[in-house]
Amino acid sequence: MIPSLEELAARAGETAEAVRECQNAGLLRADEPFSPADAERVRLIRFLRSRGFGLDVIARADAKEGLLDRFLDLLFPAGRIPEHALAEGWRRVGSTPSSFSASSRPPV
Numbered sequence: 001m002i003p004s005l006e007e008l009a010a011r012a013g014e015t016a017e018a019v020r021e022c023q024n025a026g027l028l029r030a031d032e033p034f035s036p037a038d039a040e041r042v043r044l045i046r047f048l049r050s051r052g053f054g055l056d057v058i059a060r061a062d063a064k065e066g067l068l069d070r071f072l073d074l075l076f077p078a079g080r081i082p083e084h085a086l087a088e089g090w091r092r093v094g095s096t097p098s099s100f101s102a103s104s105r106p107p108v
Contacts, residue, residue: 001033008034012042025055027062036081041068 002008009016022028022045028038045068048058061067072081090096 001035002039003033005032005034008039008042012039012046014042014046018042018046021055025059027055027059027068037072037079040072040075040081044068044071 002011005019006016009019012019019028019042022042023030027045028041045055045058049055058067062069
């Protein structure tokens with residue numbers, strides 16, 4: 001679980017203010033703790049906004065068609081949503097992305 005709005009924002013690569021805007025638009029629940037699915041919802045909303053969709057349009061599509069949950073079901077079949085951000089995964093295994101160079105990868 002993700003204990004706070006600030007941690008949810010950090011995990012989703014978004015600002016706390018943007019997460020609050022999602023809550024105010026009804027796209028994200030208002031109570032803590034949050035789930036990994038909530039982080040993915042925020043990422044998806046950020047993607048849609050970067051493509052020119054406003055929060056009001058996203059909220060209408062989500063209310064009418066279950067837009068965000070449908071996308072999450074396609075992205076993560078059987079509900080297998082990552083529990084940790086990629087950076088956290090690197091930290092847990094004691095490595096960094098820079099430790100893997102293109103020359104160390106096997107040929108494709």
